[in-house]
Amino acid sequence: xxxxxxxxxxLGLSGGIACYKSAExxxxxxxxxxxxxxxxxxxxxxxxxxxxxxxxSNRPVVTSQWDARAxxxxxxxxxxxxxxxxxxxxxxxxxxxxxVHGRADDVLTLLCLARPAERVPLLLAPAMNREMWAHxxxxxxxxxxxxxxxxxxxxxxxxxxxxETGDGRMLEPEQLLQGLMAQFQPKLLAGHRVLxxxxxxxxxxxxxxxxxxxxxxxxxxxxxRAAQEAGAEVTLVAGPVHLPTPLGVxxxxxxxALQMQAAVQAEVDRATVFxxxxxxxxxxxxxxxxxxxxxxxxxLPPALHFVENPDILAGVAASDRARRGDLFCVxxxxxxxxxxxxxxxxxxxxxxxxxxGNIGPATFGQDDNALLLVDAHGTRExxxxxxxxxxxxxxxxxxxxxxxxPRA
Ligand code: C5P
Numbered sequence: 001x002x003x004x005x006x007x008x009x010x011l012g013l014s015g016g017i018a019c020y021k022s023a024e025x026x027x028x029x030x031x032x033x034x035x036x037x038x039x040x041x042x043x044x045x046x047x048x049x050x051x052x053x054x055x056x057s058n059r060p061v062v063t064s065q066w067d068a069r070a071x072x073x074x075x076x077x078x079x080x081x082x083x084x085x086x087x088x089x090x091x092x093x094x095x096x097x098x099x100v101h102g103r104a105d106d107v108l109t110l111l112c113l114a115r116p117a118e119r120v121p122l123l124l125a126p127a128m129n130r131e132m133w134a135h136x137x138x139x140x141x142x143x144x145x146x147x148x149x150x151x152x153x154x155x156x157x158x159x160x161x162x163x164e165t166g167d168g169r170m171l172e173p174e175q176l177l178q179g180l181m182a183q184f185q186p187k188l189l190a191g192h193r194v195l196x197x198x199x200x201x202x203x204x205x206x207x208x209x210x211x212x213x214x215x216x217x218x219x220x221x222x223x224x225r226a227a228q229e230a231g232a233e234v235t236l237v238a239g240p241v242h243l244p245t246p247l248g249v250x251x252x253x254x255x256x257a258l259q260m261q262a263a264v265q266a267e268v269d270r271a272t273v274f275x276x277x278x279x280x281x282x283x284x285x286x287x288x289x290x291x292x293x294x295x296x297x298x299x300l301p302p303a304l305h306f307v308e309n310p311d312i313l314a315g316v317a318a319s320d321r322a323r324r325g326d327l328f329c330v331x332x333x334x335x336x337x338x339x340x341x342x343x344x345x346x347x348x349x350x351x352x353x354x355x356x357g358n359i360g361p362a363t364f365g366q367d368d369n370a371l372l373l374v375d376a377h378g379t380r381e382x383x384x385x386x387x388x389x390x391x392x393x394x395x396x397x398x399x400x401x402x403x404x405x406p407r408a
Contacts, residue, residue, distance in 0.1 A: 005033030015043025080115025130166030220277030334360030
């Protein structure tokens with residue numbers, strides 16, 4: 001998906017060991033369709049060479065305010081004017097302190113100060129030792145930078161190059177790419193709190209076995225990401241899947257349908273939108289054995305008894321808040337055939353205003369899908385496309401419905 005096609009990004013590097021991640025970030029930006037102009041401070045060039053960054057961005061790197069290549073000899077002015085966004089990764093404690101004070105004694109801080117701030121967003125990906133991160137001076141600077149309009153991306157947590165463990169690691173390149181892409185999405189769900197379920201559930205038979213559904217969780221994760229990009233506060237209740245959490249999304253991991261129901265009930269009172277994309281198992285073993293069931297030599301399988309799981313979506317849709325219109329509920333239906341008829345019937349049965357149908361076997365585990373949106377008045381097809389694309393279209397559709405009072 002060439003999500004950044006036509007975008008010109010200034011990628012700034014200040015000094016820090018996280019510079020090694022910026023090489024990969026540069027590659028990802030180029031792969032996403034952006035043109036990338038790398039700007040490095042002197043300190044950054046101690047960690048990674050401009051040669052590497054030039055090769056990856058396919059453009060000479062700017063390292064000095066005295067770079068005389070531009071005909072007007074004003075690199076710091078031109079750089080900011082040409083950009084659709086400035087992303088500084090890594091943003092060191094020192095660089096951010098300088099930005100707070102409007103200092104401009106190197107080309108990177110100069111261009112930040114000179115950029116047309118109302119048109120060119122500044123994103124900062126901090127990276128530093130945990131003590132430096134926690135220092136009141138750094139935290140004070142972050143608050144000021146946010147107040148001045150900068151987008152301060154979160155930091156990661158874990159092992160640091162200095163041998164310590166804690167907050168302050170720079171996000172991974174893929175997460176930084178997500179943060180930048182989000183910047184270009186319209187904030188259609190600003191102020192909304194969206195709760196999403198995704199993935200399968202796993203219903204234990206014994207400690208080593210269980211029954212589950214086919215579901216990679218990709219569609220639900222894409223919906224969570226698209227809602228976050230659209231400015232919503234997003235909580236994702238995820239069954240057992242191997243997918244990274246979208247940037248800025250709060251994730252609650254569950255295994256079984258009962259756990260998913262409990263997690264949803266704990267969160268749903270705060271939500272204004274509920275999207276049930278999970279493939280919840282319809283049944284669970286009546287009791288899960290606490291020891292592994294063994295073959296007893298008779299050749300007969302064990303008799304398993306199942307009970308029906310609660311319908312999480314139908315339960316939420318029947319709540320007072322949903323019925324009053326304070327909570328907008330969206331269901332998903334994965335069918336193998338007769339999509340329209342099944343989706344329509346399911347929408348009525350679950351009593352939700354919007355149901356999203358898709359052909360399950362065609363999309364399980366894939367990065368693409370096609371959706372059929374069904375409401376009380378008709379249908380809308382979202383043709384075959386990457387799941388993130390479809391999720392963004394779905395989010396835009398939901399936002400329109402939230403803005404429009406329901407038809408009588
Ligand atoms: O009934 P069916 O599983 O086909 O309905 C699918 C929709 O209902 C999905 O939105 C799914 O997340 C939701 N669902 C649920 N709890 C269940 C079964 C399905 O929330 N026990």
